[in-house]
Amino acid sequence: MKTALIELLAKHLAPDLTSDEISNLLEIPPDETLADYALPCFTLAKKLRKSPAIIAADLASKIADDPIIAEAKAVSGYLNVFLDRSWLSARVLDLALAPQFGAGGAHETTVVEFCSPNTNKPLHLGHLRNIAIGESVSRILSFNGNKVYKTCIFNDRGVHICKSMLAYRDFGGGTLPGDSGTKPDHFVGDYYVLFAKKAKEDPTYEDQAQQMLEQWEVGDAEVVALWRTMNGWAFEGFRETFDLFGTSFDREYYESQIYKKGREIILDGLAQGLFQKKEDGPVVVDLADIGLDEKVLLRSNGTSVYIVQDIYLAHLKAKEFNYDRSIYVVGNEQEYHFKVLKAILDLLDTECTGGRVHHLSHGMIELPEGKMKSREGTVVDADDFIWETAALAAEEVNKRWQLSEAEVKERSLKIALAAIKYQLLKTETGKNMVFNPKEALRFEGDTGPYVLYSYARASSILRKSDVPLDANPWEVSEFEVRLLKKIYLFTDIVKLAGARLTPSTLSNYLFDLCRNFNEFYHECPVLRSEVAGQRLALVTAFRNVCGQCLELLGIEKIEEM
RNA sequence: GCGCCCGUAGCUCAGUUGGAUAGAGUGUUUGACUACGAAUCAAAAGGCCGCAGGUUCGAAUCCUGCCGGGCGCACCA
Numbered sequence: 001m002k003t004a005l006i007e008l009l010a011k012h013l014a015p016d017l018t019s020d021e022i023s024n025l026l027e028i029p030p031d032e033t034l035a036d037y038a039l040p041c042f043t044l045a046k047k048l049r050k051s052p053a054i055i056a057a058d059l060a061s062k063i064a065d066d067p068i069i070a071e072a073k074a075v076s077g078y079l080n081v082f083l084d085r086s087w088l089s090a091r092v093l094d095l096a097l098a099p100q101f102g103a104g105g106a107h108e109t110t111v112v113e114f115c116s117p118n119t120n121k122p123l124h125l126g127h128l129r130n131i132a133i134g135e136s137v138s139r140i141l142s143f144n145g146n147k148v149y150k151t152c153i154f155n156d157r158g159v160h161i162c163k164s165m166l167a168y169r170d171f172g173g174g175t176l177p178g179d180s181g182t183k184p185d186h187f188v189g190d191y192y193v194l195f196a197k198k199a200k201e202d203p204t205y206e207d208q209a210q211q212m213l214e215q216w217e218v219g220d221a222e223v224v225a226l227w228r229t230m231n232g233w234a235f236e237g238f239r240e241t242f243d244l245f246g247t248s249f250d251r252e253y254y255e256s257q258i259y260k261k262g263r264e265i266i267l268d269g270l271a272q273g274l275f276q277k278k279e280d281g282p283v284v285v286d287l288a289d290i291g292l293d294e295k296v297l298l299r300s301n302g303t304s305v306y307i308v309q310d311i312y313l314a315h316l317k318a319k320e321f322n323y324d325r326s327i328y329v330v331g332n333e334q335e336y337h338f339k340v341l342k343a344i345l346d347l348l349d350t351e352c353t354g355g356r357v358h359h360l361s362h363g364m365i366e367l368p369e370g371k372m373k374s375r376e377g378t379v380v381d382a383d384d385f386i387w388e389t390a391a392l393a394a395e396e397v398n399k400r401w402q403l404s405e406a407e408v409k410e411r412s413l414k415i416a417l418a419a420i421k422y423q424l425l426k427t428e429t430g431k432n433m434v435f436n437p438k439e440a441l442r443f444e445g446d447t448g449p450y451v452l453y454s455y456a457r458a459s460s461i462l463r464k465s466d467v468p469l470d471a472n473p474w475e476v477s478e479f480e481v482r483l484l485k486k487i488y489l490f491t492d493i494v495k496l497a498g499a500r501l502t503p504s505t506l507s508n509y510l511f512d513l514c515r516n517f518n519e520f521y522h523e524c525p526v527l528r529s530e531v532a533g534q535r536l537a538l539v540t541a542f543r544n545v546c547g548q549c550l551e552l553l554g555i556e557k558i559e560e561m
Numbered sequence: 562g563c564g565c566c567c568g569u570a571g572c573u574c575a576g577u578u579g580g581a582u583a584g585a586g587u588g589u590u591u592g593a594c595u596a597c598g599a600a601u602c603a604a605a606a607g608g609c610c611g612c613a614g615g616u617u618c619g620a621a622u623c624c625u626g627c628c629g630g631g632c633g634c635a636c637c638a
Contacts, residue, residue, distance in 0.1 A: 030581065040580060042618065052618085076581065077618085118638085158638060255638090282636055291564080292634090299636040306638050335565065336633050363566085364631080371631090396600070415600090427574065430566080432631065434573065439587085443600050446574085446586040453600050461597050496577065508575060511585080522593095522602045529597095539597095561600065 001091045001488050002026070004068055005037060005081065012062045016047055028489075035080035036088075036485065042077055052077035085481065086473035089534075092484045093471040095491075096541035102491045102548065104144035104498070111149045111321050112138045114329035115247070119156045119234035120164045121189035123241050123382040125372065125435065126331070126365050132424040133362055134329040135247045135554040136503035143552055144498040149321050152249045153313065156231050157256040162212040164192035165226050166205070171198070177233055183383060185237025188230050196375070241382055246417065246554060251320070253313060262312030263304050265348065266297050274347050287343050295340050310341050311348070318352035325356050327501070332361040332430065360501050363432035380437065389416035392441045393449075400561070411558060415449055418555045422448030425503040425553055426511075446511050451550065452558055454514035458543040459559045461526055462536065469540060470533025479520040480538060486516045490545045494552070503553060510549040517542050 010019045029038045041052040048055060056074030064072045071082040095101055114134025117123055142148045168191040177187035199205040215223040266283060269275045275285045281300030298304050317326055342354030372379045393412035423440040427433040443449040497505040526535040550557050
């Protein structure tokens, strides 16, 4: 639709503006009564040495007679265009009723790493934001035509892991997660908390954890066996949460398997003179010329620091996926780390140079009463939160319907997950957000359930009619035009969300779309209308796009609320 | 000390590469179910876009300074 208008304008503006330039310039005005599309003529004014008003008026008269134009006029430097309603409605329905409406033809290979938890405690709300973003970004990129691989690195070793191991060994008394019915990752986490408590009483406890790490590193059989057992519990619990929240990975990496690797890359770089060996032993990289500090890579004792395994992992991913781009969904507290990583990869100038590496930095979650702090017990646990939300959703479902227990459980869980995911994705990725758990349990206004409800309403109408869809022009009301235009906008929005890696672009659009649908629904009878076929086609088009957006946000659709 | 990010309605947030009169949701007040689903719709009220300069046809958006908040800057991970 927009394309046809751009072509028409390009015919009259060549060679001063190309189609691409027109496309960039063309905007949707803030007030729909002004125009469907507007072309600001201010930049053209310089080029043509005519006033914007004259250029706009000139263009208006040139295109006014075209069959796709209902009205074209010049208003204070803008060319304002209304499209022909018959043409517009037929065009949008034709496009939006086709499968894969809005899908793109990009063809990059992209690796998206997200979640990446430590195995000493269960997932919390921060992980859920990370996962929701990673999952949605992956789906959006994939929809835009890219080949996407989702990966996760499990930080399954280190002194923090030994802390929960130590506390379990000393105070666990051989109990198993099954004994108390505790979810296994929570079971492990409980001993991490217990460690912190015991370390306060016993100042040597921190040292003991450090000693245990050393035993682990030399392969002490007992310690390694305990590590395997407890990591097994953690993974078992994680899998359950991943299933519950609806995510999965194409490739999983484990820190314990790669933490020693990458040394060769560093020694290689040292030989090439990219890095320096200091007199007192450590190998460092000097990043002063790009405004970063000196960074130690190999310690005096020859062992590598954490970033070396990230360097190795970047190479490993390049080898396994031959990626064009490697995205890391990680909190903004690690921005410096990724600057350093990219700089080092650039220095090494291998197939995974820093230019291909992108840190998709997301903001932190704060609660209304402040930051989440594990020490103060204010961390919102992922599983608990999902189930609590589901319980509240179940109350709402029970208010409205008489359903079996199983049906209530299934439906309320889907509604709860929609509420949570939508809430987590509606704020722009990079920004910190205040997350009020009570807000996520709200089912009205700008929420996941509002969107699900809109979708279910559309489904409900379609279930009730067997009138064939009809995309022939009809006398469209303002509500229908608004909805049609919004449906069409999806093609721009999904590209923009992919380019900016911001699911929030999509969720904000989705809310607007549903609002337009509900207004239409309220004002325009469908089934008992003389243009039932056309309105059913419009409802179908809405349902397609709404469903696609939900899919791209990682939210499961439901046909009935 | 050095660096990065954020400040928009009481609260939570949108606002595309600078574009027309700055928008939603929520909360408050009020109206609409004999209706294709009221988890909906409609209306009112609510703003020195942190402050002060600058850039230009035009600034919430770009630049500088200041104020307020967050986060980094380990031979930790």
